[in-house]
Amino acid sequence: MATDLLTLSVTEASHLLTKKEISAVELAESYLAQIEAKNSDLKAYLEVFADVVDQAKVSDDKRSAGSHALWGIPLAVKDNILIEGRRASSASRILENYVAPYDATVITKLKTAGSVFLGRTNMDEFAMGGSTENSSFGPTKNPHDLSRVPGGSSGGSAAAVGGGLAPIALGSDTGGSIRQPASLCGAVGLKPTYGNVSRYGLMAMASSLDQIGPIARSVADARLLYETIAGRDPLDSTSVELVEPKATPEAFTIGVPYDTLTEGVDEEVLAIFNDTIAKLKGAGHLIREVSLPNLKYSLASYYVLMPAESSTNLGRFDGLRYGVAKSGANLLEDYLKTRGEGFGPEVRRRIILGTYVLSAGYYDAFYGKATAVRELVRQDYAQAFAKKNSGVDIILTPTAPTPAWLIGEKVNDPLQMYLEDIFTVPANLAGIPALSVPAGQTRAGLPVGVQLAGPHFAENNLFALGEIIEQL
Amino acid sequence: MIGEHEVQILAELSRLSLTEAETGALQRDLDSILNYISQLDEVAAETPVHQDLNLVKNVLREDVEPHPAGLYTDRLLEAAPATENEMVAVKKILDNPSA
Structure with a gap:
């Protein structure tokens, strides 16, 4: 029975819970057993909450006819999303023992x-990285x-999701941080339209991105989690009213920016991508080449805007109001030591880079140019999606240029690591939604995903085509 | 090009202490990243930027106490490394070396 529970989709589990054929306690215990068996190797969780079974008991007791599909x-x-009374460290030494004083809106x-909260998951420190090797508590x-x-x-x-240690999970995505790991772990991951999900209670990295x-095992599960957390929140002034879903076409017109695939993409990734395209064509969808001429500058723009915003956002970690404090001879030394020792190397690298690009005299050359590129990228997408130009419904690319690489392979070359974000960053710059869906495996058995990017507020169409790709 | 001395100055402006060894490594990393970023030079500078897409609405509330005074004080102070009389304790901001 225990293994059966682990293979259930959220919808199936929800159905069985409603019929009381299974209990939330049984479901939670199956996952806890799986975590117990595998987490010491995987290190997906930084902490598994001690009260999971209690939460599940309450859930069973309070279940009613109208309970939500995620009930139980x-x-x-x-680990960068606040749950009241629980630790939230952003995988950083500087917040190692920080206890969240309130709930993030998504948690509320x-x-x-x-929901039954299993635990908090490992991440690159302050969400800065593409491999989880920048966690202060060891890599996943x-x-x-x-x-x-x-x-x-x-x-x-x-x-956790790819390894069967959780059916669904929350992530955050500033330049690909949901979609790229989903692709590498064989899961589905969505970065929603900017503003569709409240960030109140998410530790800020680059606020404009x-x-x-959600991260889930199937598109349907990702959709369910997304729809539960979406919506305008008065506590996040950048959140927006949800816009009416776009009509879903019977046959999708899918754009492919072929010129971005000519170099730097792993052969097997490209083969799986081309195979997906061929199958979509076979299923009656239209494939059209699209031109996004400024996409090639996205990553350069991102590596100005993101550190600029991060260096500002991380100014709050001063050792005075929260977190770890290291004492020096005076206040300045307190700051230098607290932040120097509390932050890991990548976080310090980005703070210094952000400080540099925001320096007087460099501001126009870096921040000004990066903002201009961001606008050009947004216009490229708008053009490609514009109905009057017989635009496409969705743009398809690989999610990441390579499958999962070896631990340690890229840690000494930050630029190589940054290039892994080449396909995911543009959606953050433009604020559009993008979904990574598993599309195949390499000969060595490593998962490879494809990325569907759509116009603002077109999540429903990403899910629709995502489900089609799932079944190809 | 960015020099090691410049990295030290940036680190101090960023309120980060760095060791000698780190400074050298960081200088090389920043150089390669800035070299990559320099492709932004190819982009025309006069691109008009429309940052307001009319989606975001101002959020206003009545200028009154949103909650009873002191409701969150204990919880927030609990997170502070040092406190004194229900306040966050900090060192003197102004140092007077002759005092």
């Missing part, structure tokens, strides 16, 4: 829906090959 369903949460919504491993990275920064959440989103 276990969930893993990235999930508590109302009846890929569930498909323990010698490889799970991707990042939401690597713990993706490994950050979004919270």
